[in-house]
Amino acid sequence: MAVKKKNNAVEADSNSEQDKPEAKPGFDSYLRVFTYADNIGRGLYAISFIAAIAAGTTLPLMNIVFGSFVTTFTRFASGNISPAGYMRQVEKLAYVMKSFKESVSLSGLTYLRSLYFVYLFIAKFALTYIHTVCVSLAAIRTTKALRVHFLQSLLRQEIAFFESKDIGSPSIKVTTNGNIINNGISEKLTLTISNLALFFSAFVVAFAVQWKLTLITIGIIPVLFVAVGSVFALDAPIEARVMAAYTRAALLAEEVFSTIPTVHAFWLQPLMAQRYDSHLGDAEREGMKKSPIFGEGSVIFALVLAATSVQSIAFQTMVVSKAVTAAGELFAVIDRESAIDSQSGTGLRPDTCRGNIEVRDLCFAYPSRPDSRVLNHLTVNIPANKTTALVGASGCGKSTIVGLLERWYDYLEGAIYLDGVNIREVDVKWLRTKIRLVQQEPVLFSGTVFDNVCHGLIGTEHEHASDEHKMELVRDACQAAFAHDFIEQLPNGYFAELGDRARMLSGGQKQRIAIARAIISNPPVLLLDEATSALDPRAEKVVQKALDNVSKSRTTLVIAHKLSTVQKADNIAVMAQGAVIEQGTSASLMELNGAYARLVRAQNLEQGAAGEGLHSTEVPPGDGDAHDMSDAMQEKLAPRATNESSGKDVQYDESGETLFREGMNYSLLKCLFLLVREQRRLWPLYFVLGVASLCAGELQSIENERSC
Ligand SMILES: Nc1ncnc2c1ncn2[C@@H]1O[C@H](COP(=O)(O)OP(=O)(O)OP(=O)(O)O)[C@@H](O)[C@H]1O
Numbered sequence: 001m002a003v004k005k006k007n008n009a010v011e012a013d014s015n016s017e018q019d020k021p022e023a024k025p026g027f028d029s030y031l032r033v034f035t036y037a038d039n040i041g042r043g044l045y046a047i048s049f050i051a052a053i054a055a056g057t058t059l060p061l062m063n064i065v066f067g068s069f070v071t072t073f074t075r076f077a078s079g080n081i082s083p084a085g086y087m088r089q090v091e092k093l094a095y096v097m098k099s100f101k102e103s104v105s106l107s108g109l110t111y112l113r114s115l116y117f118v119y120l121f122i123a124k125f126a127l128t129y130i131h132t133v134c135v136s137l138a139a140i141r142t143t144k145a146l147r148v149h150f151l152q153s154l155l156r157q158e159i160a161f162f163e164s165k166d167i168g169s170p171s172i173k174v175t176t177n178g179n180i181i182n183n184g185i186s187e188k189l190t191l192t193i194s195n196l197a198l199f200f201s202a203f204v205v206a207f208a209v210q211w212k213l214t215l216i217t218i219g220i221i222p223v224l225f226v227a228v229g230s231v232f233a234l235d236a237p238i239e240a241r242v243m244a245a246y247t248r249a250a251l252l253a254e255e256v257f258s259t260i261p262t263v264h265a266f267w268l269q270p271l272m273a274q275r276y277d278s279h280l281g282d283a284e285r286e287g288m289k290k291s292p293i294f295g296e297g298s299v300i301f302a303l304v305l306a307a308t309s310v311q312s313i314a315f316q317t318m319v320v321s322k323a324v325t326a327a328g329e330l331f332a333v334i335d336r337e338s339a340i341d342s343q344s345g346t347g348l349r350p351d352t353c354r355g356n357i358e359v360r361d362l363c364f365a366y367p368s369r370p371d372s373r374v375l376n377h378l379t380v381n382i383p384a385n386k387t388t389a390l391v392g393a394s395g396c397g398k399s400t401i402v403g404l405l406e407r408w409y410d411y412l413e414g415a416i417y418l419d420g421v422n423i424r425e426v427d428v429k430w431l432r433t434k435i436r437l438v439q440q441e442p443v444l445f446s447g448t449v450f451d452n453v454c455h456g457l458i459g460t461e462h463e464h465a466s467d468e469h470k471m472e473l474v475r476d477a478c479q480a481a482f483a484h485d486f487i488e489q490l491p492n493g494y495f496a497e498l499g500d501r502a503r504m505l506s507g508g509q510k511q512r513i514a515i516a517r518a519i520i521s522n523p524p525v526l527l528l529d530e531a532t533s534a535l536d537p538r539a540e541k542v543v544q545k546a547l548d549n550v551s552k553s554r555t556t557l558v559i560a561h562k563l564s565t566v567q568k569a570d571n572i573a574v575m576a577q578g579a580v581i582e583q584g585t586s587a588s589l590m591e592l593n594g595a596y597a598r599l600v601r602a603q604n605l606e607q608g609a610a611g612e613g614l615h616s617t618e619v620p621p622g623d624g625d626a627h628d629m630s631d632a633m634q635e636k637l638a639p640r641a642t643n644e645s646s647g648k649d650v651q652y653d654e655s656g657e658t659l660f661r662e663g664m665n666y667s668l669l670k671c672l673f674l675l676v677r678e679q680r681r682l683w684p685l686y687f688v689l690g691v692a693s694l695c696a697g698e699l700q701s702i703e704n705e706r707s708c
Contacts, residue, residue: 029327030320033185036145041138048134052190055127056197058120060205131190139186147178150330157333158340159408160367172250173333177326180243184323192320235321241286243325249279340407340428347427353434354419355524355555357382357405361414364397364404364578374400375578377414381571384419384524387556389566391599392575398559400578402529405435405557418525433459436523438547440530442514444502449487449513450474450494452502456517477520482546483512508539512546525555533561563603572596 037045154170162170256272359382364375374397382388390398403409404416407428416423423431436456444452453474457463462473474494478484486509490496502510511531518526528547532540544565551558560566567586574582574589574596582594589596676686 026328027324029331030184030324032331033142033146033181033323033327036149037138037142038145041141044134044138044141048131048138048190049193051127051131051134052194053197055124055131056194056199057201058124058127059198060201128194131194132187135190136186139182139189142185143178143182146181146327146330147174150174150178150334152343153334153336156341156343157336157338159403160339161336163366163368170333172247172254173329176243176246176250177330180326181323181330184320184326188319232321236324238286238289239322240325240328242283243322243329245279245283245286249276249283252276252279340410342428342432345427345429347430348421348425349427349430350419350421352419353524354384355434356384356419357525357555357557358417358420359401359414360417362401362404362411362416363413364400364409364411366400367409373578375404375411378575378579379414380573380580380583382555382557383571384555385553386570387551387558387568389558389560389569389572390575391560391563391566391572391596393599394561396575397578398575399529402437402527402557402559405525405527406437407431429459433521434523435525435527436518436521437527437529438511438515438518438531440534442507442510444498444505444510444513446497446499446501448492448495448497449478449490452498452513453477453516453520456520460521462521473520474516477516478513480519480546480550481512481516482542482549483509483516487513506539507535508543511535511539511543515543515546515550519550523554525557526551527557527559529559530561532565563600574599 034045151170151174154174252272252275256276359378359380362375362378363373365371365373378397378401380388380390390401392398404411405423407423410424418426418431418434445455450471454470456477457465457470457473462470465473471494475484478487478494487494487496498504502513505513515531528551531547532543535543558566558569563586566572570585571583572586572589573580574594576595582589582592582596584592586596590600676683679686
C-alpha cells in the first residue's frame with residue numbers, strides 16, 4: 001500500500017488538553033485585537049488617530065490666541081494700553097486670521113470671538129467626523145477578521161471541548177463578544193484619544209502661558225491617573241462576572257427557543273422564565289457594584305479637576321474595559337490547541353482505502369466522565385465490503401465506537417486500524433471523508449437541497465469540481481438514496497431552499513438527503529447509527545431500502561435496536577458493558593442460544609404485544625414515495641408558491657416577518673415610555689435622577705453666567 005506521509009508528526013495524547021479555556025482579560029488581549037486589522041484597516045486607524053488627536057488639541061491651541069485677545073481687551077478696558085496700542089495688538093493677534101482682520105475693532109471683538117467659535121466648531125466637527133467614520137470602518141473590518149479566526153479556531157476543537165458545560169454558547173460568544181469588542185475599538189477609542197490629546201495639550205498650553213502656576217497645579221495629574229487606573233482595575237473583574245451572567249441567560253434562552261415544543265408540552269415556561277430572571281438578577285447585582293466605582297470616580301474627577309475631558313475618559317474606559325474582557329474570552333478559544341485537530345492537515349493520507357477495520361483491545365472513558373469506562377478491552381473485526389452489526393442493551397457503548405471511528409474522541413488504550421494503519425496516525429480530515437456517518441437525527445443546513453448534498457464533497461477531490469459535474473454527482477447520490485423523486489416534486493427541485501433545520505421536509509425525506517450527502521463521495525466505509533429508529537414505519541421502510549441500496553459493496557457498520565433490521569448482516573457483534581461477548585451470523589448466534597438469542601426472543605415478545613396496534617400503521621405495498629410529501633409540507637409550500645407567482649421573494653416564515661415589521665412600528669419615544677412603564681420599582685430612582693440632573697444643569701448655567 002502506497003502511503004503518502006504529509007507530516008511525520010503524530011498527534012499528541014488527546015486527553016491531556018480537556019480543560020476549559022482560560023479567559024485572559026488583560027490589556028494585551030485588547031491590543032492583540034488590533035493585529036487583526038488589514039492594511040486598509042491600519043490606514044483607517046492611522047487617519048482616525050491623527051484626526052482624533054487634532055480634534056482634541058484644537059481647543060487648547062486656539063485658547064492661546066483667544067486668551068491673548070481677552071488679555072489685550074482687559075488691559076484696554078482697564079486703561080493700561082491706549083486705543084492705538086490696543087488696535088496694533090489686536091491686528092497682530094488677528095494676523096493669523098487675515099480674512100477677517102478688518103472686522104477687528106472694539107465692537108467687532110465679540111463678532112471676531114463668535115466667528116472664531118464658528119471656525120473652531122467647523123474644524124472640530126470635521127475632525128470628529130473623520131475620526132468617527134474611519135475608526136468605525138476600521139473596527140468593523142478588524143472585528144470581522146477576529147470573528148472569522150475565532151470561528152475557525154472553534155471548529156478545529158475536538159468534540160469533548162464542546163461537551164464541557166463551562167464553555168458557554170459559541171454562537172452567543174461570537175456575536176456578543178464581537179459586538180462588545182467592536183464597541184471598544186471604534187469611536188469610544190478615538191474619543192478617549194481625543195480627550196487625552198485635549199488633556200495633555202491643555203497642560204502644554206498652560207505651561208506656555210503660566211508655567212509657575214501650572215507646576216503648582218500639575219500635582220493633580222498623578223491623582224487623576226491613579227483614579228482612572230483604579231476605576232479600570234476595579235471594573236474589569238466585575239464586568240467579566242456581568243458578562244458571564246449574561247452568557248448564562250443567553251444560553252438558557254437559546255436552549256428554550258430551540259426546544260420550544262417540549263417547553264410548551266411540559267409547561268416549563270414559568271420555570272424557564274424564573275431561571276432567566278435569576279441569571280439577569282446575577283448580572284444586575286454585579287452591575288450594581290459598578291455604580292459606586294464610577295460614581296466615586298466621577299466625584300473625584302469633577303472635584304479635583306473639573307475637567308470634562310478626563311471625566312469623559314473615565315466613561316470611555318468602561319467600554320474599553322468591556323472590550324478587554326470580551327477579547328480575553330475569544331482569545332482563550334483562539335489560543336487553545338485542539339486535542340484532535342481536523343484542520344491541521346498532518347498525518348498519513350493513504351492513496352487507497354479498502355475499508356477493512358480492526359478494533360483491538362479498545363478502552364475508553366468520556367473526557368467529561370473519566371472515571372467511568374465505557375469500553376473495556378473491546379475487540380471486533382469489521383471486514384471490508386461486508387455489513388457488520390453491533391447490537392446490545394442500551395448504554396453498552398455501541399454509539400461510542402462510532403465516535404471513536406470518526407475520531408471525535410481518542411481512546412485510552414488499544415487501537416483501531418483502518419487497512420492496517422492506526423487511525424491516530426492518519427489525517428483526521430482524510431479519515432472523515434473515508435468513513436461517513438448517517439445518524440438517527442438527520443441534520444441539514446439552511447440552503448438548497450443541492451448545497452446540502454454537496455457538503456458531502458468537502459475535503460474530497462470533487463470539492464472544487466464544476467457545478468455541472470457536482471450536479472451529476474448529486475443526482476446520482478440522490479437516486480441511490482431514493483430521494484430523487486420527491487426532490488423533483490419540490491418547487492425549484494434540487495434548488496429548493498430548505499430553510500432553518502429543513503422543517504419543510506418530513507423526517508424520512510431529510511434522512512434520505514442525509515444519506516445522499518454521506519455517499520456522494522463514494523466513501524469505502526459507512527456507519528449507520530440507528531439511522532431509521534426516529535422514523536414512522538412507512539418512512540422507515542423507504543429509508544431502510546435506501547440504506548440497503550447504498551451499503552452494497554462498501555464496509556458498513558450498522559447499529560440498530562431493532563434486530564429484524566440487522567438479521568441479514570454478514571457479522572453480528574453482541575456487546576455488553578463495553579465489550580463484545582458474542583459474534584457471528586444471526587443463524588449461528590441463534591444456535592448458540594446466548595445473549596443474542598435472548599435479545600431476539602425479548603423483541604419478538606415485545607412486537608407480539610404491540611403487534612395488534614401496529615397493524616393500523618402498516619405500510620401499504622410500494623415504497624410510499626408518492627405519499628411521502630406530507631400534507632404539512634404541502635401547506636408550508638403553498639404561501640411560497642403564491643408569493644413567487646406574484647414575483648415577491650418571501651420566505652416561508654412569513655408570519656414571523658410580519659411580526660418583525662409590526663415591531664418596527666414602535667417609535668423611540670414609545671419604546672422609552674414602555675421601558676420606563678415596565679420598571680415600576682425604579683420610578684423613585686428615576687425621579688431622584690431627574691431632579692439631580694435638573695439641579696446640576698441649573699448650577700452649570702449659573703456657573704457659566706458667573707464666569708462670563
Ligand atoms: N458524550 C458523552 N459524555 C459522557 N458520557 C457519555 C457520552 N455519550 C455517551 N455516554 C455514556 O456512555 C455510555 C455508552 O453510551 P452509548 O451511547 O455508546 O451507548 P449505546 O449502546 O449506543 O446506547 P443506545 O443504544 O441507548 O444508543 C452510556 O453510559 C452513556 O451515558
